[in-house]
Amino acid sequence: MKIGVFDSGFGGLTVLRALMDRIPEADYLYLGDTARLPYGAKSRATVARYAASSAKFLVSEGAEFLVIACNTASALALDEIRDAIPVPVLGVVETGANAADVNSTTRDVLVMATAATVESHAYAIACAGRNLRAIEKACPLLVPLVEEGWIDHPVTAEVLRIYLAELMEQAREAALTPDTLVLGCTHYPLLREQIERAVPQTLQVIDSAAVTAAQVDRRLAGAHNRAAAAGPTRFFATDSVAKFRTLGSRFLGRPIEAVDLVDLGS
Protein backbone atom coordinates (compact mmCIF):
# COMPACT_ATOMS: atom_id res chain seq x y z
CA MET A 1 0.00 0.00 0.00
CA LYS A 2 1.37 3.37 -1.04
CA ILE A 3 0.10 6.19 1.20
CA GLY A 4 0.45 9.76 -0.03
CA VAL A 5 0.71 12.56 2.53
CA PHE A 6 0.17 16.10 1.38
CA ASP A 7 0.80 19.42 3.13
CA SER A 8 1.50 22.95 1.97
CA GLY A 9 4.83 22.79 3.84
CA PHE A 10 6.70 20.47 6.17
CA GLY A 11 4.37 20.62 9.20
CA GLY A 12 2.58 17.57 7.81
CA LEU A 13 5.75 15.59 8.48
CA THR A 14 4.43 15.19 12.06
CA VAL A 15 1.52 13.27 10.51
CA LEU A 16 3.86 11.23 8.32
CA ARG A 17 5.96 10.44 11.41
CA ALA A 18 2.88 9.19 13.28
CA LEU A 19 1.86 7.12 10.24
CA MET A 20 5.31 5.54 9.87
CA ASP A 21 5.26 4.62 13.56
CA ARG A 22 1.74 3.19 13.35
CA ILE A 23 1.84 1.48 9.92
CA PRO A 24 5.52 0.72 9.26
CA GLU A 25 4.64 -1.88 6.65
CA ALA A 26 3.28 0.70 4.16
CA ASP A 27 5.13 2.77 1.56
CA TYR A 28 4.98 6.57 1.84
CA LEU A 29 5.12 9.54 -0.50
CA TYR A 30 5.19 13.04 0.95
CA LEU A 31 4.60 16.26 -0.96
CA GLY A 32 5.20 19.69 0.55
CA ASP A 33 3.89 22.42 -1.75
CA THR A 34 6.51 24.79 -0.38
CA ALA A 35 6.58 27.09 -3.44
CA ARG A 36 2.97 28.08 -2.89
CA LEU A 37 2.73 28.12 0.93
CA PRO A 38 1.19 29.39 3.08
CA TYR A 39 -2.23 28.31 1.89
CA GLY A 40 -3.78 30.11 4.88
CA ALA A 41 -3.61 33.56 3.31
CA LYS A 42 -5.17 32.43 0.02
CA SER A 43 -8.72 32.30 -1.27
CA ARG A 44 -10.76 29.09 -1.32
CA ALA A 45 -10.55 28.85 -5.13
CA THR A 46 -6.76 29.18 -5.12
CA VAL A 47 -6.32 26.64 -2.30
CA ALA A 48 -8.63 24.18 -4.10
CA ARG A 49 -6.64 24.53 -7.33
CA TYR A 50 -3.28 24.07 -5.59
CA ALA A 51 -4.50 21.15 -3.47
CA ALA A 52 -6.11 19.31 -6.38
CA SER A 53 -2.96 19.58 -8.50
CA SER A 54 -0.87 18.37 -5.55
CA ALA A 55 -3.21 15.42 -4.93
CA LYS A 56 -3.10 14.47 -8.61
CA PHE A 57 0.68 14.52 -8.51
CA LEU A 58 0.80 12.08 -5.57
CA VAL A 59 -1.65 9.72 -7.30
CA SER A 60 0.43 9.90 -10.49
CA GLU A 61 3.40 8.80 -8.36
CA GLY A 62 1.42 5.77 -7.19
CA ALA A 63 -0.44 6.87 -4.04
CA GLU A 64 -3.40 4.55 -3.35
CA PHE A 65 -4.63 6.41 -0.26
CA LEU A 66 -4.27 10.10 0.45
CA VAL A 67 -3.89 11.91 3.76
CA ILE A 68 -4.40 15.68 3.64
CA ALA A 69 -2.13 16.84 6.47
CA CYS A 70 -2.76 20.50 5.67
CA ASN A 71 -5.48 22.05 7.82
CA THR A 72 -6.27 24.78 5.30
CA ALA A 73 -6.64 22.35 2.40
CA SER A 74 -8.66 19.96 4.60
CA ALA A 75 -10.92 22.84 5.61
CA LEU A 76 -11.39 24.49 2.22
CA ALA A 77 -10.79 21.91 -0.46
CA LEU A 78 -11.55 18.35 0.69
CA ASP A 79 -14.48 17.95 -1.74
CA GLU A 80 -12.44 19.31 -4.65
CA ILE A 81 -9.60 16.92 -3.82
CA ARG A 82 -12.01 13.95 -3.64
CA ASP A 83 -13.47 14.99 -7.00
CA ALA A 84 -10.01 15.29 -8.57
CA ILE A 85 -8.61 11.84 -7.77
CA PRO A 86 -9.88 8.24 -7.72
CA VAL A 87 -8.41 7.12 -4.36
CA PRO A 88 -9.74 7.47 -0.77
CA VAL A 89 -8.92 10.76 0.98
CA LEU A 90 -8.79 11.56 4.70
CA GLY A 91 -8.20 15.09 6.03
CA VAL A 92 -6.83 16.17 9.40
CA VAL A 93 -9.85 18.31 10.27
CA GLU A 94 -12.25 15.38 10.09
CA THR A 95 -9.85 13.03 11.92
CA GLY A 96 -9.44 15.62 14.71
CA ALA A 97 -13.21 16.10 14.96
CA ASN A 98 -13.74 12.31 14.92
CA ALA A 99 -11.35 11.89 17.83
CA ALA A 100 -13.04 14.69 19.78
CA ASP A 101 -16.38 13.01 19.13
CA VAL A 102 -15.13 9.73 20.60
CA ASN A 103 -13.39 11.39 23.56
CA SER A 104 -15.81 14.07 24.75
CA THR A 105 -18.40 13.38 27.42
CA THR A 106 -19.39 17.01 28.03
CA ARG A 107 -19.65 17.56 24.22
CA ASP A 108 -17.67 20.82 24.63
CA VAL A 109 -14.39 21.06 22.76
CA LEU A 110 -11.53 23.58 22.56
CA VAL A 111 -9.46 24.00 19.40
CA MET A 112 -6.07 25.69 18.99
CA ALA A 113 -5.14 26.44 15.38
CA THR A 114 -3.62 28.99 13.00
CA ALA A 115 -5.50 32.20 12.20
CA ALA A 116 -6.46 30.90 8.75
CA THR A 117 -7.91 27.65 10.11
CA VAL A 118 -9.86 29.50 12.79
CA GLU A 119 -11.20 32.01 10.25
CA SER A 120 -12.50 29.12 8.15
CA HIS A 121 -14.31 27.73 11.25
CA ALA A 122 -13.56 24.30 9.82
CA TYR A 123 -13.27 22.64 13.24
CA ALA A 124 -16.41 24.32 14.61
CA ILE A 125 -18.36 23.14 11.55
CA ALA A 126 -16.93 19.61 11.71
CA CYS A 127 -17.68 19.50 15.46
CA ALA A 128 -21.24 20.80 15.00
CA GLY A 129 -21.83 17.96 12.54
CA ARG A 130 -20.90 15.56 15.37
CA ASN A 131 -23.10 17.28 17.96
CA LEU A 132 -20.12 18.93 19.65
CA ARG A 133 -19.79 22.61 20.58
CA ALA A 134 -16.35 24.03 19.81
CA ILE A 135 -14.46 27.18 20.76
CA GLU A 136 -11.63 27.95 18.35
CA LYS A 137 -8.58 30.06 19.23
CA ALA A 138 -6.06 31.44 16.75
CA CYS A 139 -2.51 30.94 18.07
CA PRO A 140 -0.36 32.57 15.37
CA LEU A 141 2.85 32.65 17.43
CA LEU A 142 3.11 28.89 17.92
CA VAL A 143 4.25 27.98 14.40
CA PRO A 144 7.15 30.49 14.40
CA LEU A 145 8.11 29.45 17.96
CA VAL A 146 8.30 25.80 16.84
CA GLU A 147 10.23 26.75 13.71
CA GLU A 148 12.62 28.81 15.86
CA GLY A 149 13.22 25.61 17.85
CA TRP A 150 12.01 27.22 21.09
CA ILE A 151 10.19 24.10 22.30
CA ASP A 152 11.29 23.89 25.95
CA HIS A 153 11.62 27.64 26.31
CA PRO A 154 10.24 30.12 28.85
CA VAL A 155 8.91 32.42 26.08
CA THR A 156 6.91 29.54 24.60
CA ALA A 157 5.62 28.57 28.05
CA GLU A 158 4.45 32.17 28.60
CA VAL A 159 2.81 32.39 25.14
CA LEU A 160 1.02 29.08 25.78
CA ARG A 161 -0.11 30.33 29.21
CA ILE A 162 -1.57 33.48 27.64
CA TYR A 163 -3.29 31.67 24.74
CA LEU A 164 -4.72 28.96 27.00
CA ALA A 165 -5.98 31.49 29.56
CA GLU A 166 -7.74 33.40 26.76
CA LEU A 167 -9.21 30.16 25.41
CA MET A 168 -10.49 29.09 28.86
CA GLU A 169 -11.97 32.56 29.34
CA GLN A 170 -13.78 32.30 25.99
CA ALA A 171 -15.17 28.91 27.10
CA ARG A 172 -16.34 30.37 30.42
CA GLU A 173 -18.07 33.27 28.66
CA ALA A 174 -19.87 30.79 26.40
CA ALA A 175 -20.79 28.68 29.47
CA LEU A 176 -19.00 25.62 28.06
CA THR A 177 -17.42 22.85 30.13
CA PRO A 178 -14.78 21.49 27.79
CA ASP A 179 -13.09 18.15 28.39
CA THR A 180 -11.18 17.97 25.09
CA LEU A 181 -8.52 20.18 23.46
CA VAL A 182 -7.81 19.58 19.77
CA LEU A 183 -4.40 20.64 18.43
CA GLY A 184 -5.58 21.86 15.03
CA CYS A 185 -2.22 22.50 13.40
CA THR A 186 0.44 20.03 12.30
CA HIS A 187 3.17 22.03 14.06
CA TYR A 188 1.55 21.68 17.47
CA PRO A 189 2.36 17.99 18.17
CA LEU A 190 5.92 19.22 18.84
CA LEU A 191 4.48 21.29 21.72
CA ARG A 192 2.19 18.52 23.00
CA GLU A 193 4.05 17.96 26.28
CA GLN A 194 4.24 21.70 27.00
CA ILE A 195 0.53 22.08 26.29
CA GLU A 196 -0.40 19.06 28.44
CA ARG A 197 1.60 20.55 31.31
CA ALA A 198 -0.23 23.89 30.95
CA VAL A 199 -3.86 22.68 30.92
CA PRO A 200 -6.01 21.21 33.72
CA GLN A 201 -5.87 17.40 33.99
CA THR A 202 -9.59 17.27 33.16
CA LEU A 203 -8.73 18.31 29.60
CA GLN A 204 -7.69 15.57 27.18
CA VAL A 205 -5.28 16.82 24.50
CA ILE A 206 -5.98 15.47 21.00
CA ASP A 207 -2.89 15.44 18.82
CA SER A 208 -4.16 15.45 15.23
CA ALA A 209 -1.06 13.65 13.92
CA ALA A 210 -1.52 10.68 16.27
CA VAL A 211 -5.29 10.40 15.79
CA THR A 212 -4.96 10.69 12.00
CA ALA A 213 -2.50 7.80 11.97
CA ALA A 214 -4.86 5.74 14.14
CA GLN A 215 -7.80 6.40 11.81
CA VAL A 216 -5.80 5.58 8.66
CA ASP A 217 -4.75 2.37 10.40
CA ARG A 218 -8.39 1.42 10.98
CA ARG A 219 -9.43 2.36 7.45
CA LEU A 220 -6.71 0.12 6.01
CA ALA A 221 -7.24 -2.74 8.48
CA GLY A 222 -8.68 -5.07 5.84
CA ALA A 223 -6.81 -3.81 2.76
CA HIS A 224 -5.37 -6.76 0.84
CA ASN A 225 -2.25 -4.84 -0.21
CA ARG A 226 -1.65 -3.12 3.14
CA ALA A 227 1.79 -4.70 3.49
CA ALA A 228 3.45 -4.15 0.14
CA ALA A 229 7.20 -4.56 -0.12
CA ALA A 230 8.09 -1.32 1.65
CA GLY A 231 10.40 0.92 -0.33
CA PRO A 232 12.08 4.04 1.00
CA THR A 233 9.86 7.02 1.78
CA ARG A 234 9.99 9.54 -1.03
CA PHE A 235 9.87 13.29 -0.40
CA PHE A 236 8.81 15.94 -2.90
CA ALA A 237 8.82 19.71 -2.51
CA THR A 238 7.94 22.47 -4.95
CA ASP A 239 10.65 24.86 -3.67
CA SER A 240 13.22 25.36 -0.89
CA VAL A 241 14.59 21.81 -0.84
CA ALA A 242 17.37 22.80 1.57
CA LYS A 243 15.02 24.29 4.17
CA PHE A 244 12.74 21.30 3.77
CA ARG A 245 15.58 18.92 4.63
CA THR A 246 16.87 20.94 7.59
CA LEU A 247 13.61 21.88 9.30
CA GLY A 248 11.77 18.80 8.06
CA SER A 249 14.12 16.41 9.82
CA ARG A 250 13.14 17.97 13.15
CA PHE A 251 9.45 17.43 12.39
CA LEU A 252 9.95 13.89 11.12
CA GLY A 253 12.25 12.93 13.99
CA ARG A 254 14.76 11.33 11.62
CA PRO A 255 17.05 12.60 8.85
CA ILE A 256 15.60 13.36 5.43
CA GLU A 257 18.20 12.26 2.90
CA ALA A 258 16.78 13.24 -0.46
CA VAL A 259 14.04 15.63 -1.53
CA ASP A 260 12.93 15.79 -5.17
CA LEU A 261 12.04 19.22 -6.49
CA VAL A 262 8.86 19.13 -8.57
CA ASP A 263 7.19 21.84 -10.62
CA LEU A 264 3.41 21.85 -10.32
CA GLY A 265 3.03 25.12 -12.22
CA SER A 266 1.44 27.95 -10.35
Next chain:
Amino acid sequence: MKIGVFDSGFGGLTVLRALMDRIPEADYLYLGDTARLPYGAKSRATVARYAASSAKFLVSEGAEFLVIACNTASALALDEIRDAIPVPVLGVVETGANAADVNSTTRDVLVMATAATVESHAYAIACAGRNLRAIEKACPLLVPLVEEGWIDHPVTAEVLRIYLAELMEQAREAALTPDTLVLGCTHYPLLREQIERAVPQTLQVIDSAAVTAAQVDRRLAGAHNRAAAAGPTRFFATDSVAKFRTLGSRFLGRPIEAVDLVDLGS
Protein backbone atom coordinates in the same frame (compact mmCIF):
# COMPACT_ATOMS: atom_id res chain seq x y z
CA MET B 1 4.73 62.74 -9.27
CA LYS B 2 3.23 59.31 -8.86
CA ILE B 3 5.30 57.09 -6.56
CA GLY B 4 4.70 53.34 -6.63
CA VAL B 5 5.48 51.31 -3.51
CA PHE B 6 5.74 47.55 -3.83
CA ASP B 7 5.89 44.85 -1.18
CA SER B 8 4.99 41.16 -1.07
CA GLY B 9 2.51 41.97 1.70
CA PHE B 10 1.46 44.90 3.85
CA GLY B 11 4.69 45.40 5.84
CA GLY B 12 5.74 47.91 3.19
CA LEU B 13 2.93 50.15 4.37
CA THR B 14 5.36 51.38 7.05
CA VAL B 15 7.48 52.69 4.16
CA LEU B 16 4.44 54.24 2.46
CA ARG B 17 3.51 55.87 5.77
CA ALA B 18 6.98 57.40 6.09
CA LEU B 19 6.80 58.58 2.45
CA MET B 20 3.36 60.18 2.90
CA ASP B 21 4.63 62.00 5.99
CA ARG B 22 7.79 63.15 4.22
CA ILE B 23 6.45 63.95 0.72
CA PRO B 24 2.74 64.69 1.19
CA GLU B 25 2.56 66.51 -2.14
CA ALA B 26 3.10 63.31 -4.20
CA ASP B 27 0.57 60.72 -5.38
CA TYR B 28 0.97 57.12 -4.21
CA LEU B 29 0.16 53.67 -5.50
CA TYR B 30 0.75 50.65 -3.27
CA LEU B 31 0.79 47.03 -4.38
CA GLY B 32 0.91 44.13 -1.93
CA ASP B 33 1.44 40.85 -3.75
CA THR B 34 -0.45 39.03 -1.00
CA ALA B 35 -1.45 36.03 -3.13
CA ARG B 36 2.17 35.05 -3.64
CA LEU B 37 3.70 35.97 -0.27
CA PRO B 38 5.94 35.21 1.48
CA TYR B 39 8.71 35.79 -1.04
CA GLY B 40 11.27 34.75 1.60
CA ALA B 41 10.71 31.02 1.11
CA LYS B 42 11.00 31.18 -2.68
CA SER B 43 13.88 30.81 -5.11
CA ARG B 44 15.62 33.79 -6.68
CA ALA B 45 14.12 33.05 -10.11
CA THR B 46 10.59 32.92 -8.70
CA VAL B 47 11.03 36.11 -6.67
CA ALA B 48 12.46 37.92 -9.71
CA ARG B 49 9.51 36.85 -11.87
CA TYR B 50 6.93 37.91 -9.25
CA ALA B 51 8.68 41.21 -8.51
CA ALA B 52 9.10 42.15 -12.16
CA SER B 53 5.43 41.51 -12.92
CA SER B 54 4.43 43.55 -9.85
CA ALA B 55 6.71 46.43 -10.85
CA LYS B 56 5.30 46.43 -14.40
CA PHE B 57 1.79 46.58 -12.99
CA LEU B 58 2.59 49.68 -10.92
CA VAL B 59 4.18 51.39 -13.93
CA SER B 60 1.13 50.51 -16.05
CA GLU B 61 -0.96 52.27 -13.39
CA GLY B 62 1.15 55.40 -13.79
CA ALA B 63 4.04 55.05 -11.31
CA GLU B 64 6.95 57.32 -12.29
CA PHE B 65 9.25 56.27 -9.44
CA LEU B 66 9.31 52.90 -7.74
CA VAL B 67 10.19 52.04 -4.15
CA ILE B 68 10.78 48.34 -3.46
CA ALA B 69 9.67 48.05 0.17
CA CYS B 70 10.15 44.27 0.17
CA ASN B 71 13.51 43.21 1.58
CA THR B 72 13.51 39.88 -0.26
CA ALA B 73 12.75 41.46 -3.64
CA SER B 74 15.30 44.23 -2.97
CA ALA B 75 17.90 41.60 -2.10
CA LEU B 76 17.25 39.11 -4.88
CA ALA B 77 15.65 40.95 -7.77
CA LEU B 78 16.59 44.64 -7.91
CA ASP B 79 18.49 44.25 -11.20
CA GLU B 80 15.62 42.30 -12.79
CA ILE B 81 13.14 44.96 -11.67
CA ARG B 82 15.34 47.75 -13.10
CA ASP B 83 15.60 45.82 -16.38
CA ALA B 84 11.82 45.30 -16.52
CA ILE B 85 10.64 48.91 -16.20
CA PRO B 86 11.70 52.32 -17.52
CA VAL B 87 11.42 54.34 -14.27
CA PRO B 88 13.91 54.87 -11.40
CA VAL B 89 13.89 52.18 -8.69
CA LEU B 90 15.07 52.39 -5.07
CA GLY B 91 15.14 49.34 -2.78
CA VAL B 92 15.06 49.22 1.03
CA VAL B 93 18.29 47.22 1.34
CA GLU B 94 20.33 49.89 -0.41
CA THR B 95 18.63 52.75 1.46
CA GLY B 96 19.32 50.99 4.80
CA ALA B 97 22.94 50.41 3.86
CA ASN B 98 23.27 54.02 2.66
CA ALA B 99 21.99 55.29 6.01
CA ALA B 100 24.38 53.00 7.91
CA ASP B 101 27.22 54.30 5.73
CA VAL B 102 26.41 57.91 6.67
CA ASN B 103 25.86 57.13 10.37
CA SER B 104 28.65 54.74 11.28
CA THR B 105 31.97 55.96 12.64
CA THR B 106 33.29 52.57 13.77
CA ARG B 107 32.23 51.04 10.38
CA ASP B 108 30.67 48.11 12.27
CA VAL B 109 26.95 47.56 11.77
CA LEU B 110 24.32 45.21 13.22
CA VAL B 111 21.30 44.10 11.18
CA MET B 112 18.06 42.54 12.40
CA ALA B 113 15.98 40.93 9.64
CA THR B 114 13.87 37.93 8.68
CA ALA B 115 15.48 34.52 8.12
CA ALA B 116 15.14 34.86 4.34
CA THR B 117 16.83 38.27 4.25
CA VAL B 118 19.67 37.07 6.47
CA GLU B 119 20.18 33.94 4.36
CA SER B 120 20.53 36.14 1.28
CA HIS B 121 23.24 38.18 3.10
CA ALA B 122 21.89 41.16 1.19
CA TYR B 123 22.72 43.64 3.95
CA ALA B 124 26.20 42.22 4.55
CA ILE B 125 26.92 42.48 0.82
CA ALA B 126 25.49 46.01 0.54
CA CYS B 127 27.46 47.03 3.64
CA ALA B 128 30.70 45.48 2.34
CA GLY B 129 30.29 47.57 -0.83
CA ARG B 130 30.28 50.66 1.44
CA ASN B 131 33.31 49.55 3.47
CA LEU B 132 31.18 48.54 6.45
CA ARG B 133 31.34 45.24 8.34
CA ALA B 134 27.92 43.84 9.20
CA ILE B 135 26.62 41.12 11.52
CA GLU B 136 23.16 39.91 10.51
CA LYS B 137 20.71 38.25 12.88
CA ALA B 138 17.54 36.40 11.85
CA CYS B 139 14.63 37.39 14.13
CA PRO B 140 11.76 35.22 12.85
CA LEU B 141 9.46 35.84 15.83
CA LEU B 142 9.22 39.61 15.41
CA VAL B 143 6.89 39.64 12.38
CA PRO B 144 4.30 37.34 14.01
CA LEU B 145 4.56 39.31 17.28
CA VAL B 146 3.84 42.56 15.40
CA GLU B 147 0.99 40.93 13.47
CA GLU B 148 -0.43 39.59 16.77
CA GLY B 149 -0.44 43.22 17.94
CA TRP B 150 1.88 42.45 20.88
CA ILE B 151 3.86 45.69 20.54
CA ASP B 152 4.07 46.88 24.16
CA HIS B 153 4.04 43.36 25.56
CA PRO B 154 6.33 41.55 28.02
CA VAL B 155 6.74 38.57 25.66
CA THR B 156 7.96 40.87 22.89
CA ALA B 157 10.31 42.64 25.31
CA GLU B 158 11.75 39.26 26.33
CA VAL B 159 12.12 38.06 22.72
CA LEU B 160 13.89 41.34 21.83
CA ARG B 161 16.16 40.97 24.87
CA ILE B 162 17.15 37.44 23.75
CA TYR B 163 17.68 38.36 20.09
CA LEU B 164 19.68 41.50 20.93
CA ALA B 165 21.85 39.63 23.47
CA GLU B 166 22.63 36.99 20.82
CA LEU B 167 23.41 39.70 18.28
CA MET B 168 25.73 41.56 20.68
CA GLU B 169 27.45 38.26 21.51
CA GLN B 170 28.00 37.57 17.78
CA ALA B 171 29.52 41.05 17.44
CA ARG B 172 31.82 40.45 20.44
CA GLU B 173 32.99 37.12 18.99
CA ALA B 174 33.79 38.83 15.69
CA ALA B 175 35.61 41.62 17.60
CA LEU B 176 33.30 44.29 16.15
CA THR B 177 32.41 47.57 17.84
CA PRO B 178 29.04 48.39 16.29
CA ASP B 179 27.55 51.87 16.56
CA THR B 180 24.60 51.29 14.18
CA LEU B 181 21.66 48.87 14.19
CA VAL B 182 19.69 48.54 10.94
CA LEU B 183 16.07 47.34 11.18
CA GLY B 184 16.08 45.24 8.00
CA CYS B 185 12.39 44.36 7.85
CA THR B 186 9.40 46.58 7.13
CA HIS B 187 7.53 45.24 10.17
CA TYR B 188 10.20 46.37 12.60
CA PRO B 189 9.53 50.15 12.56
CA LEU B 190 6.46 49.31 14.70
CA LEU B 191 8.91 47.99 17.34
CA ARG B 192 11.36 50.87 17.01
CA GLU B 193 10.72 52.35 20.48
CA GLN B 194 10.94 48.93 22.14
CA ILE B 195 14.20 48.19 20.33
CA GLU B 196 15.67 51.61 21.18
CA ARG B 197 14.86 51.01 24.85
CA ALA B 198 16.59 47.60 24.74
CA VAL B 199 19.92 48.60 23.17
CA PRO B 200 22.84 50.63 24.58
CA GLN B 201 22.65 54.37 23.90
CA THR B 202 25.83 54.11 21.85
CA LEU B 203 23.86 52.23 19.19
CA GLN B 204 21.95 54.32 16.65
CA VAL B 205 18.82 52.54 15.38
CA ILE B 206 18.20 52.91 11.64
CA ASP B 207 14.57 52.53 10.70
CA SER B 208 14.52 51.55 7.02
CA ALA B 209 11.09 53.09 6.44
CA ALA B 210 12.20 56.53 7.65
CA VAL B 211 15.54 56.50 5.85
CA THR B 212 13.96 55.26 2.61
CA ALA B 213 11.51 58.17 2.69
CA ALA B 214 14.37 60.59 3.31
CA GLN B 215 16.37 59.23 0.36
CA VAL B 216 13.38 59.30 -2.00
CA ASP B 217 12.84 62.91 -0.88
CA ARG B 218 16.42 63.79 -1.85
CA ARG B 219 16.23 61.93 -5.18
CA LEU B 220 13.08 63.85 -6.10
CA ALA B 221 14.30 67.20 -4.78
CA GLY B 222 14.62 68.70 -8.24
CA ALA B 223 11.88 66.82 -10.07
CA HIS B 224 9.74 69.26 -12.08
CA ASN B 225 6.55 67.25 -11.46
CA ARG B 226 7.20 66.48 -7.79
CA ALA B 227 4.03 68.25 -6.69
CA ALA B 228 1.33 66.97 -9.02
CA ALA B 229 -2.29 67.46 -8.06
CA ALA B 230 -2.37 64.84 -5.32
CA GLY B 231 -5.12 62.28 -5.73
CA PRO B 232 -6.12 59.69 -3.17
CA THR B 233 -3.62 56.92 -2.48
CA ARG B 234 -4.60 53.75 -4.31
CA PHE B 235 -4.08 50.30 -2.82
CA PHE B 236 -3.84 47.06 -4.77
CA ALA B 237 -3.55 43.50 -3.45
CA THR B 238 -3.44 40.17 -5.24
CA ASP B 239 -5.44 38.34 -2.54
CA SER B 240 -6.89 38.68 0.98
CA VAL B 241 -8.30 42.18 0.59
CA ALA B 242 -10.04 41.98 3.98
CA LYS B 243 -6.87 41.09 5.90
CA PHE B 244 -5.00 43.77 3.98
CA ARG B 245 -7.46 46.43 5.13
CA THR B 246 -7.58 45.31 8.76
CA LEU B 247 -3.89 44.66 9.41
CA GLY B 248 -2.73 47.22 6.88
CA SER B 249 -4.43 50.12 8.65
CA ARG B 250 -2.30 49.40 11.73
CA PHE B 251 0.88 49.55 9.63
CA LEU B 252 -0.18 52.66 7.76
CA GLY B 253 -1.39 54.44 10.89
CA ARG B 254 -4.64 55.50 9.21
CA PRO B 255 -7.67 53.68 7.81
CA ILE B 256 -7.45 52.00 4.41
CA GLU B 257 -10.80 52.54 2.74
CA ALA B 258 -10.61 50.65 -0.52
CA VAL B 259 -8.28 47.96 -1.81
CA ASP B 260 -8.51 46.79 -5.43
CA LEU B 261 -7.97 43.11 -6.05
CA VAL B 262 -5.70 42.50 -9.06
CA ASP B 263 -4.74 39.28 -10.79
CA LEU B 264 -1.08 39.16 -11.81
CA GLY B 265 -1.23 35.49 -12.79
CA SER B 266 1.04 33.18 -10.94
